[in-house]
Amino acid sequence: MKYRFSKSLDGFSSSAVREILKLTQGSSIISFAGGLPAEEFFPLDAVSEAFKRVIEGGKSALQYGLTEGYKPLRESLCRRMASKNMHVTPDEMMLTTGSQQAIDLLTRVYIDEGDIILVERPTYLAALQVFQAKGAKIYSVESDNDGMILEDLQAKIAQHNPKLVYVIPTFSNPAGRVWSLERRQGLLKICRAAEVLILEDDPYGEIQFKEGENYPSIFSLAGKAEGNGVVYTSTFSKTVAPAFRTGWVIADQEIIRQMARFKQSADLHSSTIDQQTLYHLLEHFDLDAHIALIREHYGERMRFMTNLLSELNWPGLKWEEPKGGMFIWVELPEQIKAEDLLKIAVQEGVAFVPGSTFYAENPQYNTMRLNYTHTDRETTILGMQKLAKAMESYLQNA
Amino acid sequence: MKYRFSKSLDGFSSSAVREILKLTQGSSIISFAGGLPAEEFFPLDAVSEAFKRVIEGGKSALQYGLTEGYKPLRESLCRRMASKNMHVTPDEMMLTTGSQQAIDLLTRVYIDEGDIILVERPTYLAALQVFQAKGAKIYSVESDNDGMILEDLQAKIAQHNPKLVYVIPTFSNPAGRVWSLERRQGLLKICRAAEVLILEDDPYGEIQFKEGENYPSIFSLAGKAEGNGVVYTSTFSKTVAPAFRTGWVIADQEIIRQMARFKQSADLHSSTIDQQTLYHLLEHFDLDAHIALIREHYGERMRFMTNLLSELNWPGLKWEEPKGGMFIWVELPEQIKAEDLLKIAVQEGVAFVPGSTFYAENPQYNTMRLNYTHTDRETTILGMQKLAKAMESYLQNA
Known part of the structure; x- marks a missing residue:
């Protein structure tokens, strides 16, 4: 056929x-x-210990869970995020199958065919693929070692009227760059003025080599989630292990709610066995x-x-x-x-x-x-x- | 904003x-x-045992895996499928986050806005949601306790030129129906003649109350995967436990390959910890x-x-x-x-x-x-x- x-x-x-x-x-x-x-x-031993605790919790650990993800893990991650000046409630967070799924779900709820997305030059290949599959038009903003060149960002926003800007401001993939504070603040200011949503992808932020330096996330600069115009995503893949496929996304509750509707039809929810294991790991293992x-x-x-x-x-x-x-x-x-x-x-x-x-x-x-x-x-x-x-x-x- | x-x-x-x-x-x-x-x-004890074996396998168990899923589990599932007269190779199978994701991925690779999908009357709500989100037009085919009424199917195919027919032929959700052999064969024949792809959703097929009765899957009636025009999906959610979120889809390799491309951008791959656990469970636990x-x-x-x-x-x-x-x-x-x-x-x-x-x-x-x-x-x-x-x-x- x-x-x-x-x-x-x-x-x-x-x-x-x-x-x-x-x-x-x-x-x-x-x-x-x-x-x-x-x-x-x-941390194989810690994972093994954490899984034992899941099993000790009894058979209900194996039941269907919430689309938004295992709530104790969301609560635990909210505390972790707060320590990085990102203050959100569990309703402003969803657990995903890696941060890759957060990129995909946001694209599904926010982007229509022909919509414009601005990205760094160069940027993460698998994000480009998500945007392309949805039929978005992608333009790259000139970038140097401090991040996007703000003049070019402003010009491209004026020229293309994008819906979304996608950035990896801390230790980017592929360029290994870290944005300066000035560029972070500038991006936020410019995007807010033009009502362009920012997707901040932060899988590598924890892998920092220079002690004492501080790279505040754009989400943290934007203040409380409600109306802040920034969607932030991160993952356990680089800090614990990739096989759990557990990431999270934080944003205005209105955005999380729409992403959850799409996630429900995409896969109902991600593995709650993995989410529960990671919850116990966070409680009993010194992740830092x-x-x-x-x-x-x-x-x-x-x-x-x-x-x-x-x-x-x-x-x-x-x-x-x-x-x-x-x-x-x-x-x-x-x-x-x-x-x-x-x-x-x-x-x-x-x-x-x-x-x-x-x-x-x-x-x-x-x-x-x-x-x-x-x-x-x-x-x-x-x-x-x-x-x-x-x-x-x-x-x-x- | x-x-x-x-x-x-x-x-x-x-x-x-x-x-x-x-x-x-x-x-x-x-x-x-x-x-x-x-x-x-x-089977909490068996799950616990199986996970122990994953851990014993060493740290590489926690690394990134293949988009198509953990190969030993695919091989094991191929043997299981063969025992039900569905003969496929691991390349004709992909592991998904529940069979829900198989429905979503097939829709993403096969359906464009405005395309027509035929469904049973009544049918599974969360499949309707996937189709609707993609902008498909959905028509229901008159159905009775033996399945779709073939005359109405034929008429609706002639009238609407659908791309896809979605069915749950064995113990359907919500109606609890099981299609007769005649209707299964009829569906296959009619869809093949009109080049309409069949999506056979089979989450409940194993939960059979009458011994001795045999309800061959439409996929098994269609013969080898190549060119057979049937995409079949099932899951461990009802037979082992839902929290693993592990389903599988079998189809012509051409379709699996396209679904894998979309899966890669959707979430890279599903949890391989869960897939490895289920593999060891299948090897050491009497699932039947x-x-x-x-x-x-x-x-x-x-x-x-x-x-x-x-x-x-x-x-x-x-x-x-x-x-x-x-x-x-x-x-x-x-x-x-x-x-x-x-x-x-x-x-x-x-x-x-x-x-x-x-x-x-x-x-x-x-x-x-x-x-x-x-x-x-x-x-x-x-x-x-x-x-x-x-x-x-x-x-x-x-």
Whole structure:
């Protein structure tokens, strides 16, 4: 039978890069491509303990739950958010299947085909995919190491009348950037004046390398949730473990209520076993001490990789040392196309993500994203050697 | 700030019934309204054992997984499906957050605004919501206790040129019906001739009360997945426990591949902790013996409730004894509006779902759905007494 698929599928650009990276899954190729946390730091014992408590709670733990998510976990997360100056009630929060689902649900309740969304340049690929699948028009705002250039933001808002601005202001994916306070405040002010909703995606905010620095979320700058014009999402994937697929979103109750209606028809609710496990984990495990441990190790791995990058001595290689998060954004000499380099690199046995995939438009081809959290020292050395060989071979054939 | 929500929200009819039922949540009201399994039969020890095995597998159990779902569970489910004459490979299967997500994802990849979907009369409310949110036009096909009336199906296909037919052929929600073999074969033949995709929703198929009877799935009648024109979905929610939110969908690989692309942007993947737990449960726990136990108890509860219904002696009360599943579909005397009865019933302390909510169009107001799986004998007696009192009060005020 001939299938008559939705035209939404046209929104998904098939990507040669994705096809190449698929080949590396499950193979022996060293991957700097994924955004995987280091498994060796997963708090397996604490998870096991927490699950025991769920089971001790009896059989009702296995029943259907609320679409908005397990309430004790929401209450616990509200306290955690309050410690970061985000003051919300459990009714202003919903638990989701990772923060990815928060992006998807907000898009479903807020965006119609042809609506305009502004994003950073570059930005998170899987958010672009969500927006594209919904038929949104996406424009990128010129951005530097301090965040979006406010003049360009203002100009693009005036020009396009967007409904939504999507940002990852703290240790962004892919660029590893952190926005300055001035840019955060500026974004908020400009968007409020134009009634443009802000979606603040914060999966990496906890992975901070410099002690003492403070990067207040845009949500916290916007004050109480009601009418504040900011939707904030985060996740346990980077601080506890991804397999729980548990994220949360906070926003004006009016927005949460609409997202919950869509979530109900999307999947009724996310796994409450996982939500209950995470609740007990938060109650009995020092998550902040654990995050401190991750910060230390990831910071080390980042410095280890940037040192190796320096040793490469490729002329024209540029990067900014990340202040947190999971990625180094590398600019290659202008004549080098990272997608072509990737093909050779995979033959050598190492993978990365060409930066071009992270652009809504006019990709910059001489860029790449390197993940430093998932590989140990030895593997990182080996991978960088392979990368060096790939580059040599690229330059010889150029 | 004034929010500019998507017009998709218009698709969600706000329902007075849903508002009333919300009031009953967490209250002391006896509920025949939900579709909840009986908690006392949840295999808590087996779940605990299975989770231990996940933990024993080490920290990699907590890492990101495949969008399509944990492969060993897919393999295990393929064997289980094969025992029911549904022969698929793991590539023709995807794990979802409950079968609800399978309905949503198929709708996202297959349906555009204005496309036509045919459904049973009555049918599952939360499927109607998914279709409505996508802007589909829904028409119901006249149905009786043997399933859709094939003449009406054929006429409506000719008239509307639908893309999809959605059916729950085995122990349907809400009507508790089971389609005859003739109707199953007829549906398949007619839909194939017209190139209409069939979505077969089978959450209740395992909850069968009559031994020896055999209700082959439409998918099994359609032969191998490739090109068979049937998408089949089921779930662990009714046989193991809902909190895992783990369902699966099988179909032509072309369809699974497109659904996986949408799932990736919807939530990357569902909880792999839950999927791994269910895998170990399937390997070390006699699920079929457990299902036999559920069948026995649910059958008892069904007969207990239908006996109480008989004792009500309401003139004009009609129902068909379900051969499986979780619901009794009750037809009240024609002058009685179940939505009005519900208001009084809730005051008396008992709830049910008025049948009118389960219709795509032209609801039949003198119907109600009763769930018999969640309440024990004592509670069921009490609830039926309250229901009797509500009816008395209704008739007095009529």
